[in-house]
Amino acid sequence: MKQFAELFAQLDGSTSTLHKVQALRAYFQTAPAADAAWAVYFLSGGKPKRTVPTRTLREVALQVSGLPDWLFEESYQAVGDLAETIAHVLPVSPHAQPNAQGLAWWMEHRILPLRSMPDDERVLAVQACWTELSAVERFLFVKLVGGGFRVGVSKLLVTRALAQVSGLDAKTIATRMMGFADANNQPGAEQFTALIQTEVVAGEAAETSRTGQPLPFFLAHPLQDEPAGLGNLVDWLVEWKFDGIRAQVVKDGGQVWVWSRGEELVSEQFPELQQAFANWPEGSILDGEILVWTGGDVPAGFNALQGRLNRKVVSKKLMADSPVVFLAYDLLRLNGVNRVNNTQRERRQLLDAFYVEHNSSSVANGMPRLLLSQLVTAASWKELTLLREQSRERGVEGFMLKHVDSRYGVGRTKADGLWWKWKIDPMTVDCVLVYAQRGHGRRASLYTDYTFAVWETPPADAAQAQEVAKAIANGEKVDDTVARGLPRLVPFAKAYSGLTDEEFKEVDRVIRKHTVDKFGPVRTVVPVLVFELGFEAISRSSRHKSGVAVRFPRMLRIRHDKPLHEADHLAVLEALLPPETTV
């Protein structure tokens, strides 16, 4: 554990990519393969299934530290990270010499066994672990229990370090690493050795020894400039950009595997896809988008899709109410042969042929589940620009532009070709900050998570808006202010991104100055700050008091120029709603 703790300290303490790769390389060269395998797993985002519930960790930390619950909670609010809070409040270890076993030993002998222990035994076991570890190691222990390291190390850096250690190119490593960090994988020494071995395994498809693995996703760059700068339109494949879940569907080992972009295996969330694609030929990988499609010309909004995620049980009713389809736009492997180095045009032709052959059999519950992303044709960029204005009514986010010669690259790279996402501008409203919460991680103890409201009805004038602000500052009940004939502020969205660090500090100061009340971590703030909020889409929602839900809300800017009474009202939001397609 000590060696991994030292690596962690180096990674955490540095802001330089170069240093991080150096530290990783040094670790991978010297650590035992079994430890290195676990390190790769965690640093590339692996999360083992939870071995100890968070609740239990907290309880044990309270017992051992002797702190009251509220004080632990305040500490947690200041730190913004449970593992770190626990590490800081536990008494100094009674052992002068911490346990010297490595990462793999800790995982396999101490941490993973916790999962199957009875509750009371588990509490004692966690306590025993803590007494054997130093402060940094305790922090790591809690992280290992729950996964989810955020040390500013991307999978890309791990890949690069492994490439340097092995002398292989990063693309080969990236391909071998697919699925490595999946929750169901238990990394071991032989897996690490296989990652960096220099002999090329026979057959392109067999680059990974594990069954059902996806290929590294190729990611698009946002198009900032005019598309005319991209040259000749005929060199580009144009498709509508759907707002679904990016996924690869793999047919391998007699099974259908559905992988999300985060390399999470999500097959079980979508039984209808597993069923529909069961007859695909072995050794196929298609790339595309999972969408909820209830009929009609446009997919359901992302809201509907969100209801399908992270379900323990996918009920028949859910599958009937929110049926999913897979809209394919690329073909990466066919009959066990990788096609990622074919051109975009060639892959598209293969995809078209695949679709023709298999769409009629790709059916579940009588509904076709394989759709083909349509190519959009236009005579000129100008015509395409006009077409793009239909995006909202088509329920899409704009266009994808893929160069006809583009290979399928690894990650957000331009080395293998170009994919651009050409999104429409966000919708915007001017709204008022009404609640604030502290952020997490580097923003812990700064107020960076905000709730925004619009007026239910527009205030008559500036004075009336100020009257409302005054009432809030005085702690008057909303019902009372409404009874006095004053307009109400209706919260409708939360956002925590879009401002610079400087702006966050400024807003933080205003919030502290204008707090009227606290409910747990949430502060009620006098409405003094108006923001321009941007979002990608809006839909009706019965779960929100305002009756609407917005997608990807973020702050575009602080509107110091905008007085309170000129913030938008609910009718402005409602006017942005798409026409009702289903009842």
Place this chain on the structure above:
Amino acid sequence: MDLVVSRPEGLYCPQGDFYIDPWRKVDRAIITHAHADHARVGHNHYLCAAPGEGVLRTRLGAISLDTLPYGASTTHNGVKISLHPAGHVLGSCQIRLEYQGQVWVASGDYKVGPDLTCDAFEPVQCHTFITESTFGLPIYRWRSDAEIYAEINAWWAANAAQGKASVLYGYSFGKAQRILAGVDSSIGPIVCHSACEGLNKAYREAGVKLPETFTVSEVLDKSIYKNCLAIAPPAAQGAAWMKRFGNAYSDAFASGWMQLRGGRRRSNVDRGFVMSDHADWPGLMRAIGATGAEQVIVTHGYVQIMVRWLQEQGLNARAFVTEYGGEGEGEAPVPEQTPEQEPSA
């Protein structure tokens, strides 16, 4: 009978008719220490601990100032006043007030750990203790100075070996001198920002032993920018002053806020050294316990938390609203001693 009350001008002793670290202009002010949120300009008359005279004059210029050695007492309007070391920075004191058998102690800012640059905190028995709570959460526990200095030395030596300067940000008054007093000056030359150098002078004149330092205008041989330790106020980060170190320097921040990963990442430096001039949680508890006070009044920092904790320990605890510490509730994420304005060049 309250010997100290809160007034719009600052903490006030009605029996003695004087203020403690007032934030508005008053006639008579007793100053616990010379940080800007406690020692402000414009009062008619000042009193501070004798060892703090040099730094207070350095900061405030020409003022009408009386001093009192630690432990000595004076009586004003029947209130017996004595000043006792607070261990925070050079000349920092706790103010002990005694009137008709009642004893109150206002501690300003303090730490209970050792500091090479100032007298150690002295526990003073009292009925009411007025305390800070800048690091009033159990997550704040400091390690020994020896460990911190060893970390700084190792970082400096490793950078010097690679031909890089080590730029260490710390407050120009207190922190800078504390770093200087404990680092291993045999590793290389030490450069100080001019904002620190003025206070270095005041410290040296007060008899505090500091290693030799240079300001950049004194540096003739530019090669020292390849292996020096450079001490600068946080405001120098990203300022023109940094240009002389090129791109190949390593930077770090010395502050209690570096205890948390979030604080380190926010400060955007290579390293964070957890060195604070304030008491940590065990230190606050020890200091409060040692006074034997039945009543504790919390002035700044994690005020509500400390008040609630002390009440749960059976003490009579409450808060004074003050303008110390800068951030409204002292949740000051970064930096410590916020109101201290540093020249930015």
